[in-house]
Amino acid sequence: MTPALALRDLRKSFGPTEIIRGVTLDIQAGERHAIIGPNGAGKSTMFHLISGRIKPTAGSIALKGEDITGLEPYEINHRGLSRSFQVTNIFPKLTVYENIRCSVLWSLGYRYSFWRFVDRLRDANERAEEIMEEIGLSARKNTPASILAYAEQRALEIGITIAGGAEVIMLDEPTAGMSNKETEQAVALIRKVSEGRTLVMVEHDMSVVFGLADRISVLVYGQIIATGAPAEIRADKAVREAYLGEEAH
């Protein structure tokens, strides 16, 4: 079976510093895959490489078998990959509803059209309502995104990511900065929205990682030192030394 994502000897240097040092990884369709690793290991850089925000120095990335190395973010998005950001990255002056609706337009084929009224696009409006319901922000429909509470902005961040119905969803630290209760809600939300899709997630909260992930990859200094089921990762000696030893409880 073609993996949802296939990275082959992926490398990224900033000047003389190599941040990603030859990552090879297959992520199967339908799995929930967590990427963990200490700060500065290159997790976010890896996300940026896959989603097209930055271009790799060497190596290749394939999405559902198709080479997407070096494509622009919107081109990668058109091919069925959508991502969220570690630092909330929304449309601040637009309302919650507009945020979501803007994020469904392309997937429904409306492209750059300026000859039809957006309020009359039933499918786009219905889909936006559904997504708002799903992320629990229906009551905040007409609120500008900039004045939402932090946890609500994080939910909106996920809403924007899933709105286009991409098959591969990448979430960069979705629960960062949340309280325990908010984290619980976020995990339930992630579980629900990743149903039937491929999920790649960077996360620091180990209870979230081990609760959600089917498989885990451990990234240390730009290299993957282990990939496997949660139990295997927990038992892996190299991982314990490099990472879990200091942070897992």
Added chain:
Amino acid sequence: MTGASRTLLAFAAFAVILAIAPMVFASGTSVTMMSVMGVMIIFALSYNMLLGETGLLSFGHAVYYGLAGFFAAHAMNLARQQGLPVPLPVIPLVGGVAGLFFGVLFGAVSTRRAGTVFAMITLGLGELVSAFALLMRTFFGGEDGISTNRAKLLPVFGYKFGPQIQIYYLIAIWCFVCVALMYAITRTPLGRMCNAVRDNPERAEFVGYSAQRVRFIAFSLSATFAGVAGALSAINFELMNSHAAGAGQSGAVLLMTYVGGVGQFIGPIIGAVLITFLQTSLSDVTKAWMLYFGLLFIGVVLFAPGGISGWLALHAPLVRGGRIFRLAPAYALAALPFAALFVGMVLLIELSYHMLVDAASEGTKTSVFHIAMDGASAPPWIATVVLLVGGVLGLRAVWPKIGDAWAAATEPTGGEA
């Protein structure tokens, strides 16, 4: 009332205002001024497609207005010389096509980036076109420009468009159509994505949209409407010269749009009407009228960055809630020092202008607000200083009261609607 019916009502009101304005203000001067207002409304709204909607600060928007104006003037002359059956009302289409052409051409190079890069490229293109205009005398007519005659084209239903009132209605109809179209565009997928790209171009790319493509299309459409405005201007004045494409005109449209307000659709309309009115009437009253525009612009940027429409929109919820009267005492209190400051400012400008520019030829005696005074004597200057200082101190004293009044007027609503 739903949003859609409110919009229809607003446009109906707009149509009525356009239709009856020359009946209310029937003098020749007013009709001429209102014709210019109609042109400027289109031009300023087209500018706001960039600035307010897409977040693109252009310093060269007059390029599309001016170039299209020349194409329109040449088209009119060509139609007359060749006896082509072209009626005047379709000439703005020529301007629109010319605007679109140059919008596509220059948009392709300028919209790759937003922000400073975009602003600098538009500035450069503006200078380029201005320099070109001086070189290509056959097309741009040098200092004199290109003159034309709007009354020599194919008559429509017997109208030959000689009288200004016919031109007013021609402009009014084009203005209404363009305003409706530009409003409609804000309600389309592209219009929504313009806002998204303005807010966060990076994220727009991750929901499937090329920020550059969105900017490019918005730029091209904006240039098209600017072209229509330029053609209407050529029709209105029967003259086009290269200043219309220059930095001054680009600055003027920025001023109108910003003073009117970039955050509301109606903002640039208010700005175009107000600034055109001031341009025409202030220049009759004072020779230093340009200075007042500068001060107005600085004042808006510093104290009301949302422009006039933004300031009004701030009060809209209070008007709806019937609470606006709670602000009245504080505003009334502020009116006095504000007036003092204003009068002091005018005195300062007029006295300075007179002493620096006119005193050598006309002597030091002048009059401000119809009050005779001598710029070489102390009393007017003392009055100026007293008014300025008193105004500033007074405003500082009542400023907290306005804040309190705002808090009192908005507080009981609590949370959001």
